[in-house]
Amino acid sequence: MHIETSAIIAAAFALFALGALVGLGILLVDALAPLFTRATGGTSLTERIGDVLSRWRGGHRRRDVDDDEEDDDDLQDSTAALLTMIPAAAVVVDDEDEVVRANPDAYRLGVVDDDAIVSVPIAEAVRDVRANGGRRTLELMTRTPRRFGDVADDDDADDDDGLPHIGTVSRPNWLNVTVGRISEGLVVVLLDDVSESVRFAQVRDDFIANVSQRLVQPSDELKHLAATLERGGLDERQIARDARNVRRTIGYIDHMIGDLLLLIKAQEQVVPTADNVLNVLAEVQAAVDVARPLAAEHGQRIAVRGDDTLVVHGESEQIRAAIGKLLDNALRYSPGGATISVDVRASRDGRDAVIRVIDRGCGIPGEDQQRIFERFYRGRVQNERTGDGAGLGLAIVKHVALTHHGSVQVWSRPGQGSTFTLVLPMAKRE
Structure with missing residues (x-):
C-alpha cells in the first residue's frame, strides 16, 4: 500500500515539475526575445540622439x-x-x-x-x-x-x-x-x-499573478497528502479528498502544458498546399461537438449556421483549438440556459471565411479589450467557472489566426455580450 502510494506521489510530482519547467522555459525563450532584439550596443538612444542633434546643429x-x-x-x-x-x-x-x-x-x-x-x-x-x-x-x-x-x-x-x-x-x-x-x-x-x-513587463506580471500559483499549488497538495499518509491511522475519506485535490491541481498543469504546446505549434506560418484544404463549417462542427458536454452541464445550447462550401488552407488541430477556445469562453462567461451562436460565412469581398462566435454574456470592459489577446492576461470580470484559467486561450486564438494569414477581432459591451470574429483567407479554387 505504502509503496504504491509513494510511487503515485513521485509520478505526480514529476508531472508537476515537468509542467513548471516547460512553462517557464517557453515563457523565457519566447517572451525575452523581443528585449534582446532591442539591444543598442551599449549606447543609449538619448545619447545617440544627442550626438545626431549636435552634429546637425x-x-x-x-x-x-x-x-x-x-x-x-x-x-x-x-x-x-x-x-x-x-x-x-x-x-x-x-x-x-x-x-x-x-x-x-x-x-x-x-x-x-x-x-x-x-x-x-x-x-x-x-x-x-x-x-x-x-x-x-x-x-x-x-x-x-x-x-x-x-x-x-x-x-x-x-x-x-x-x-x-x-x-x-x-x-x-x-x-x-x-x-x-x-x-x-x-x-x-x-x-x-x-x-x-x-x-513584456506586463506579461511578466500577469504570469506571476495568474500562473505562478498554478505551478505551486500541486506541490502544496502533494505535501498535504504525504503528511496525511505519514500520520498513520488512515482515514479513507480524507485520503480520497486529498487525492482528488492532487488530481485537480495536476489537471491544471496538464491543461496549461497543452495550451503552451498549442502556442508553440502556432508560431510557424501555414503554407497553402493541396493537402491542407479544410472545409470551414466541418471544422466548426467538430469543435462544437467537443464543446457540447460543457454546454449541457449548465443547460446551454450551441446553435450553428453558415455556408458549407467555404474552404481554407490550414492545420485542422489548430483551427479546431482556436474555435474551441472561443466556444469555451462564450460558455463560461454566459449564464445557465443561454444560447451561443456560431455563424460561418464569406466576407463581403469573397476573399475570407468569417467565423463569428456570439454570446449574450457579461461582456468585456473596454479597458480590458486592448489586452485580452495577450498571453497570461485575464480580465477583471471573472466567475466561479472562469477563476482557474491561466490567460492563454485568446492568445492561442490570435496566434492561430496569424499563422493562417488571418486575424481575430472582438466586439463587446458590458451586459450585452461579446462577438469574437476569426477571419481566415479562403483557399483559391482551381
Whole structure:
C-alpha cells in the first residue's frame, strides 16, 4: 500500500515539475526575445540622439545664413537629412507650431494629426524649448488612433446581416520623448517607442499573478497528502479528498502544458498546399461537438449556421483549438440556459471565411479589450467557472489566426455580450 502510494506521489510530482519547467522555459525563450532584439550596443538612444542633434546643429550653423535665396531650400534639405539620421520617430515643428516634417510613426503613435502635435504635454514642451532653449525629456502614454487599430470594439451599429459590426480600439503606446531646438524657429521632437518593453513587463506580471500559483499549488497538495499518509491511522475519506485535490491541481498543469504546446505549434506560418484544404463549417462542427458536454452541464445550447462550401488552407488541430477556445469562453462567461451562436460565412469581398462566435454574456470592459489577446492576461470580470484559467486561450486564438494569414477581432459591451470574429483567407479554387 505504502509503496504504491509513494510511487503515485513521485509520478505526480514529476508531472508537476515537468509542467513548471516547460512553462517557464517557453515563457523565457519566447517572451525575452523581443528585449534582446532591442539591444543598442551599449549606447543609449538619448545619447545617440544627442550626438545626431549636435552634429546637425554644427552643420546648420556653418551655413551662410545671409544667402536668403537658398536658405529655405537648405533648411528643408537639412531637416529631411536629420530625419533619416535619427534612430527614432521624429517630428519637426516650426515657429507657428505647424508640423513641417514628421515620421509616419508619429501619426501611428498618436502624437501628430493633421499637421499639428495633438499631445498636450509635448506641445507645451515644444513651446517651452522654443522660448527658453535647452532640452526637455518626457515619459508619457499615448493611444494609437482608431484608424490604425487592429482590435474591434467601438461601433454600436450592426452589419446588414444583423451581426455586430467590427470597429477598432485604440492601442496604448509608452514613449520616451526628447524635445530640442535646432534653429531659431524649428524644434525637433524625438519619440522612442518603448511599448514592447512595457508590454513584456506586463506579461511578466500577469504570469506571476495568474500562473505562478498554478505551478505551486500541486506541490502544496502533494505535501498535504504525504503528511496525511505519514500520520498513520488512515482515514479513507480524507485520503480520497486529498487525492482528488492532487488530481485537480495536476489537471491544471496538464491543461496549461497543452495550451503552451498549442502556442508553440502556432508560431510557424501555414503554407497553402493541396493537402491542407479544410472545409470551414466541418471544422466548426467538430469543435462544437467537443464543446457540447460543457454546454449541457449548465443547460446551454450551441446553435450553428453558415455556408458549407467555404474552404481554407490550414492545420485542422489548430483551427479546431482556436474555435474551441472561443466556444469555451462564450460558455463560461454566459449564464445557465443561454444560447451561443456560431455563424460561418464569406466576407463581403469573397476573399475570407468569417467565423463569428456570439454570446449574450457579461461582456468585456473596454479597458480590458486592448489586452485580452495577450498571453497570461485575464480580465477583471471573472466567475466561479472562469477563476482557474491561466490567460492563454485568446492568445492561442490570435496566434492561430496569424499563422493562417488571418486575424481575430472582438466586439463587446458590458451586459450585452461579446462577438469574437476569426477571419481566415479562403483557399483559391482551381
